[in-house]
Amino acid sequence: MSNFPRWVDQAVVASDGLMDASGAVEIYINQLARAVAPVRLTGNWGSEILRGHVAFRPRTQNLQALQPEIVRGVKDAQKRYQEARQGDPLGFIAFKQVPWHHSVRLSLEESQLKLRSPFLDNEIVALMHRAPDGVRQQATQASLRWVRQAMPALADIPTDRGLRWGGSTLMQSLRQWQQTFWIKAEYAMDYGMPSSWAPRLRALGSFHPERWTLGRHKFYHFRSWYQGPLATVLKEVLLDPTALSRSVFQRQALEKMVMEHTAGRANHTLDLHRAWSLEAVHQHLLGRPSDHMTETLP
Secondary structure (H helix, E strand, O other), X not given: OOOHHHHHHHHHHHOOOOOOOOHHHHHHXXXXXXXXXXXXXXXXXXXXXXXXXXXXXOOOOOHHHEOHHHHHHHHHHXXXXXXXXXXXXXXXXXXXXXXXXHHHHHHHHHOOOEEEOHHHOHHHHHHHHHOOHHHXXXXXXHHHHHHHHXXXXXXXXXXXXXXXXXXXXXXXXXXXXXXXXXXXXXXXXXXXXXXXXXXXXXXXXXXXXXXXXXXXXXXXXXXXXXOOOOHHHHHHHHOOHHHHHHOOEOHXXXXXXXXXXXXXXXXXXXXXXXXXXXXXXXXXXXXXXXXXXXXXXX
């Protein structure tokens, strides 16, 4: 926590300003992973390529808090997204979602270690383009079967969604329901919490119901971090007069978001992520390049 601003700066520089402040976690944890091994074999993009999962879509934004010219850009981007979604779904995933969306997090990971991604192998992508639609619907069971054939001991360990090869169908369903419940409960107690819940949670005082859910699926919880250990530095960064004058958020709206969130009266986690990273962009990418160069360019 004491070095969090430095991790944010590294994430912004490594991603050319495209990653928000939550990318600090990626920089930190992949640096720890590098101490274990310099090469990481990832299962990323398996759900996308094998099962057609679309993770890249517009979110509902707090548009009234943005500067007017930024609002126009956001609305235009939403229209362009709908145009890009036309056509083959797997083609959209492989040739638009992966390079436009997933490449941002990939840039952070590759800044710390070497990554190997089997699910982006050209032959696998080509094979799934030729596969009938029904194959994608059965891809989960096929994946479990492949694991069972290659390493039976691994197939006996349930996934984070409660999936496991074989066993009782009823027990499988119960495990999946239980895991899905805890994942959604953790989301609701973290960055996904409706702002109207925050004052009620605060009124409970020391009871802290979120302690029963946080940590069951993710190891980072920014909603509570921005109210606790990171509240002071968050205010120092975002309430600085210079930062307020150049933010994409309207000044009063940003001040209100910072004060409401740190006091526990609302949840503005995602907007605070963006505001912090955009301030880092101004400081490290749009400032004087000579301040940040590690070597003299020809």
